Every structure is written in C-alpha cells, then in structure tokens.
Amino acid sequence: MAAKGGLGGKGLTALFTDNETNVKVDVKDMPTVEIAVSEIDRNPNQPRKTFNEDSLKEMAASIAAYGVLQPLLLVKEDNGRYLIIAGERRFRAATMAGLKKVPAIIREFTDQQIQEISLIENLHREDLNAIEAAEGMRELMENHGLTQEEVAVRIGKSRPYVTNTLRLLQxxxxxxxxxxxxxxxxxxxxxxxxxxxxxxxxxxxxxxxxxxxxxxxxxxxxxxxxxxxxxxxxxRKEREVSVELKEMVNDMKRIFATKVKLLGNDKKGRIIIDYFNEDDIDRIHALIQILKLNEKL
Missing domain, CATH: 1.10.8 (Helicase, Ruva Protein; domain 3)
Incomplete structure (x- = not known):
C-alpha cells in the first residue's frame, strides 16, 4: 500500500484526491474494473458488524435486476487479492444475487485511511448503530493515536458528538x-x-x-x-422491588381483572386491590372463596 496521510477532515471527497497535485477527481471519472467476487475479501476491521438480512435480500433482488450501480472501493493486498474499503453491503448483496463479478475502483490507502474511510462511509449512510460507531472511533484513537478532536475532524462530526458517542462504551x-x-x-x-x-x-x-x-x-x-x-x-437498596414481586403483582392484576397497586418493596409494604363496582367485589370475593377451598383440599 502507498504511504499516504489521513483524510484530513475532507470527508469522502478526499478519497478521490490526487496527492501529488492535490486536484480532486470526481468519482465518475475514475476507472472502474470488474473484479471476481472470489478474489475479494471482507474487511475484518469493518466498523459495521450487523447487517439486516431482509434489507440485504431486497438489495440482492435489485442487483439481480439492474446490477451493482455503485462500484465498490477496493485496495489490492500484498497477496494479490482485494480488500473491501467501502461497499461491503453491496458486496454481500451481489454475492447473494449470484453475481460472479462486481464493478470496483482500485486505490491505495494506508491502514489508517482504510479505517477512516470505512467509518466515514457507514456514518454518512447511517448504517452503523451507536455502539459500532463508538467502537470505530475508539479504534481510530487507540490504533493511530488520534485525539477526540482529530477523530471529529476526520469523520466530519462535532467534538461533542464524538465524546457522547464514545461515552456509550462505558x-x-x-x-x-x-x-x-x-x-x-x-x-x-x-x-x-x-x-x-x-x-x-x-x-x-x-x-x-x-x-x-x-x-x-x-x-x-x-x-x-x-x-x-x-x-x-x-x-437505600430496600427501596428496590424485585422482578419476582413485580411479576406477582402483575399476576394479581390479571387474576382479579382490576387495578392492583404495590406500595413498598421486597422487605415491607402494602398491596392495594381496587374495585369500582359490585361486580368487581363479587368477582374478587368468588376468587378468594376458591382459594379457601383449595386450602382445605
């Protein structure tokens, strides 16, 4: 891989910048090649860990009908294979659709750039859940020595957004x-x-x-x-109510078919059974009589 710096806060447009001339090149002008899916590897450091199966099936159906409309972004590995930098969801759907080849753009990136690009793509598409986003940010900081401010600049988010997202990992x-x-x-x-x-x-x-x-x-x-x-x-811990006691109160509500209130906790308190008319009283009384009969059996 070529030794290039980070994205410098330019976002996805920086993916298509010539580092020699610093001239931005529109993605439509970049050469696209067809790569066999058997030669492509998923990125083990992909921030996104979960993929909705139904959504993948819908995309696979679309790809089967119209093909892959947006090329994958790949980097060529030392072993001659290709690593996905952006577009793993499209790759999964294309594989599901039975495609043998997919359109791709081949670029060279450093490990830091690869991680930044993967995180940026998913954040911009809102494909990551908050924990995946936080884990991706943490990896950028731990693996590349970035500060929260630097992470915020690179992924195009505010510093408070990065701080609040990282806090979820606590x-x-x-x-x-x-x-x-x-x-x-x-x-x-x-x-x-x-x-x-x-x-x-x-x-x-x-x-x-x-x-x-x-x-x-x-x-x-x-x-x-x-x-x-x-x-x-x-x-005080005694203020807390156990799950078992809550379940018992819920059972009483269901059995007596009326409101049942718990005042207290596991150590002491009161259980109040409400009634609103004579029918409620008759029903509750009948249930109590049944309990008395069961005691005698």
Missing part, C-alpha cells in the same frame, strides 16, 4: 448489547449513563425496553435516583 455490556440490537435507543442509553449503581442501571435499561418508556420518563427516573441518593445514607 455502559455495562448488557446495556451496550441492547443498544447494538436496537432494543434500546442511544438517547435512552445516554440518559442512564450517569447512574453509578450497575444493577440499577441495567434494571432501568430493561424497564425502558420492556415497558417502552420514553427518554423523558427515563430522565425523570434518573433524577429521582439522584434525589434519593442525596438523602443522608444514600439511596
């Missing part, structure tokens, strides 16, 4: 996987990241997913957490 693995899978939004994740109780943080993330809580609702719960923490002695 979350417990259970929560980062929720974000990676799309079960938890980055907004929800950022709302809970300041919580210093790992168990409570994970539980709150699960509640957000299970109960489809809004970011504002999560922010309110986080504020309540820190309000309680400010009380002398800090937030």
């Amino acid at each position: 979350l417990p693995s259970e929560v980062t996987e929720m974000v990676r899978s799309g079960a938890l939004s980055p907004g929800h994740a950022r709302a809970i990241i300041s919580i210093d109780d790992k168990d409570y943080l994970i539980n709150l993330a699960k509640q957000a997913c299970d109960n489809k809580l809004t970011v504002r609702e999560i922010e309110n719960r986080v504020r309540l957490y820190f309000t309680r923490k400010a009380i002398p002695g800090g937030p």
Whole structure:
C-alpha cells in the first residue's frame, strides 16, 4: 500500500484526491474494473458488524435486476487479492444475487485511511448503530493515536458528538448489547449513563425496553435516583422491588381483572386491590372463596 496521510477532515471527497497535485477527481471519472467476487475479501476491521438480512435480500433482488450501480472501493493486498474499503453491503448483496463479478475502483490507502474511510462511509449512510460507531472511533484513537478532536475532524462530526458517542462504551455490556440490537435507543442509553449503581442501571435499561418508556420518563427516573441518593445514607437498596414481586403483582392484576397497586418493596409494604363496582367485589370475593377451598383440599 502507498504511504499516504489521513483524510484530513475532507470527508469522502478526499478519497478521490490526487496527492501529488492535490486536484480532486470526481468519482465518475475514475476507472472502474470488474473484479471476481472470489478474489475479494471482507474487511475484518469493518466498523459495521450487523447487517439486516431482509434489507440485504431486497438489495440482492435489485442487483439481480439492474446490477451493482455503485462500484465498490477496493485496495489490492500484498497477496494479490482485494480488500473491501467501502461497499461491503453491496458486496454481500451481489454475492447473494449470484453475481460472479462486481464493478470496483482500485486505490491505495494506508491502514489508517482504510479505517477512516470505512467509518466515514457507514456514518454518512447511517448504517452503523451507536455502539459500532463508538467502537470505530475508539479504534481510530487507540490504533493511530488520534485525539477526540482529530477523530471529529476526520469523520466530519462535532467534538461533542464524538465524546457522547464514545461515552456509550462505558455502559455495562448488557446495556451496550441492547443498544447494538436496537432494543434500546442511544438517547435512552445516554440518559442512564450517569447512574453509578450497575444493577440499577441495567434494571432501568430493561424497564425502558420492556415497558417502552420514553427518554423523558427515563430522565425523570434518573433524577429521582439522584434525589434519593442525596438523602443522608444514600439511596437505600430496600427501596428496590424485585422482578419476582413485580411479576406477582402483575399476576394479581390479571387474576382479579382490576387495578392492583404495590406500595413498598421486597422487605415491607402494602398491596392495594381496587374495585369500582359490585361486580368487581363479587368477582374478587368468588376468587378468594376458591382459594379457601383449595386450602382445605
């Protein structure tokens, strides 16, 4: 590979710049060649780790009908094979469609440029989830000694965007996987990241997913957490309610077919069963009588 510098914040236009003359060349003027798919390798450092199967099938159907409309960007490896720099999704879909060759543009890049280009392409297409984006930024910093400011310039994002995205990697693995899978939004994740109780943080993330809580609702719960923490002695564990107790209350709601409220925690409290008319009273009474009969059996 030719020894060239980073992208210098020029974004994708820098991919098509002649380093000798510093003249930008439009992609349509670059030579495109047909490369056998059997000679192309996927980039093991590709920031994007997950590909939607249904979306790939749709693209494969389009490629089968019209071909690959945008060429892949490849670099030739020392072993004579080609490495994907940009366009892995198109490559996967083309392979799925049964194509033997794909159009490609061959360029030379340094390892740093390859990593930057892969990250930029996916960020600009919004193909990365927040965790993949954060991991890509972290790799640029760790592998090439870049600062957050330098990463921001190279990928065309603001410094706060880079900082806030990288912070997501501080979350417990259970929560980062929720974000990676799309079960938890980055907004929800950022709302809970300041919580210093790992168990409570994970539980709150699960509640957000299970109960489809809004970011504002999560922010309110986080504020309540820190309000309680400010009380002398800090937030008390006994205030927390176990999953088993919550499930029991939900079972009661289902069985009695009315509102059931829990006031308290695993150690002590009250369970209130609401009734709104005589039918509710009769139904609840009948269920209690059944329980009494079962006790005698």
